[in-house]
Amino acid sequence: MSSRTQQQHSIYSEEEQLPQQTSKNMGILLAGIIIIAATMRSPITATGPVIEWIRLDTGIGHTMAGLLTSLPLIAFAAVSPFAPRLAKRFGLETSLLLAVIIVTAGITMRSLPSVVALYAGTAILGCGIALSNVLLPSLIKRDFPLRVGIVTGLYxxxxxxxxxxxSGISVPVATASSLGWRASLGMWAILSIGAILLWLKQAGEGRKRMLYVTSQSETAPTRLLTSSLAWFVTLFMGIQSFIFYTTITWLPGILANQGFSSASAGWMLSLMQMISVPATFIVPILAGRTRDQRLLTTITSMCLITGYALLFTTAPALVTIGVALAGIGAGASFALVTMFFVLRTNHAREAANLSGMAQSFGYLLAAGGPMLFGLLHDWTQGWTLPLLIQISLAVALLITGIQAGKDRTIS
Incomplete structure (x- = not known):
């Protein structure tokens, strides 16, 4: 029996032991996945375009400003290992409901007129996002075993x-509101409150459908820390996160240094993320239909290498192309690592454990990125060295991606 056939067989074995949901419930579940996904980056990417406003208003330096993006990543690293245990204890749906409640609390806190509240709220919302980061891929593997690529793409x-x-509306909202940048950061509580309301029903259903069931496929635990494949997936996770979060923090500053206005730099960051959308949908589908993802990882890494190289230029057209290529690479790399959690494992519990390990170590690696780039900018008074680091990391992403993309599983 092939590895892919064995993987599908273990999925079916696990799924048969769970109470089956109706089509209506599955539709509500899919809507819940989509709205939780909407809360998983928007509170963080809202910060980059107004980070200079925050810095000038609070008097913090570039290094401390970078900490506003690093804090959620530190929270990701700290909380991710505990997410599978939380799901095992309370159920997957209840754990995800708790996640969006924590995000809402963090968004509300960091909107208060206090620097301490700003940093504390940022750390708290990072804890909530960490739970969603780890548990959503596992839920997709459990409840959509035959549509993993499509559902991952939608998510x-x-x-x-x-x-x-x-990213795009942060500056306009800050300009239009008397609350300034606090309005840009605080308005995302509306979205997370909507997620809470939608997941209240799912939490009730989750008491009947526990993630961790006893099945033959789960009797032998996988030793992730001794698996080279697990470490390649973890490194891929960490490198792509480092590249992405340093970019969303400092791209507006890089572009402002090249003569772009604050609003234009914010919209360029928005363009980078919007143009990544087709890649985040198409790449999981392609990855799910192929046994080997090494070609996809090569194309992804080359987009990043070329994109960041073009940011050295001063021609607006070339810079725009560079931002677009970086966006495609960022979207594709995130989609790939999310699929690796599913394709490199044999069942939902294993997927949750690999996701927890990769995101814990991976985000710990990435957490220093925004602060490091702020420190390097203060030291060199320019963005040349940070951009060279981004290109070097894209090459490292290619190397690790080739290993993580091979057709095999961690067991």
Whole structure:
């Protein structure tokens, strides 16, 4: 029996032991996945375009401003290992409801007129997003075993569309509101409250459908820490996260240094994320239909390498092309690593554990990125060295992606 056939067989074995949901309930579940995905980047990407406003209003330096993006990543690293245990104890749906409640609390707190509340709220919302990051791929593997690529694509599209909207409207909202940048950050509580209302029903259903069931496929635990494949997936996760979060933090500053206005730089960041949307939808479908994803990882990495190289130019047209290519690479790399959690494992519990490991170590690697780039900018008074680091990391992403993309599973 082939590895892919064995994987599908284990999925069916697990699924047969769970109470089956109706088509209506599955539609509500899919809507819940999409709205939770919408809350997973928008509160973070809202920060980049107004980070200079925050810095000038609060008196913090570039390094401390970078911490506003690093804090959620530190929270991702700290909380991710505990997400599978939380789901095992309370159920997957209830854990996801808790996740969006925590996000809402964090968004509300960081909108208060206090620098301490700004940083504390940012860390808290990062804890909630961390739970969603780990558990959503596992839920998709459990409830949509034959549509993993399509559902992962929809989840990724929702995340990136709202991340793009968040970047694009931050400056206009800050300009129009008497609350300034606090309005730009605080308005995303509306979206997370909507997610809470939708997931209240799912939490009730989750008490009947627990993620972790006893099945033959799960009797032998996988030793992730000794699996080279698990570490390649983890490195891929960390590198793509480092590249993405440093970009959404400092791309507006890089473009402003080249003569773009604050509003134009914000919209360029929005363009980067919006243009990634087709990649985040198409790549999971292609990855799910192929046994080997090495070609996809090569194309993805080349988009990133070329895109960041073009940011060295001063011609607006070439810079725009560079931003677009970086957006395609960022969207495709995130979609690929999300699919690796599913394709490189044999059942939902294993997917949750790999996701937890990859996101814990991966985000720990990425957490220093925004602060490091702020420090390098203060030191060099320019963006040349940070951009060279981005290109080097894209090459490293290619190397790890070739290994993670091979047709095999961690067991």
């Amino acid at each position: 990724s599209v929702s995340m990136n569309i709202f991340a793009s909207i968040s």
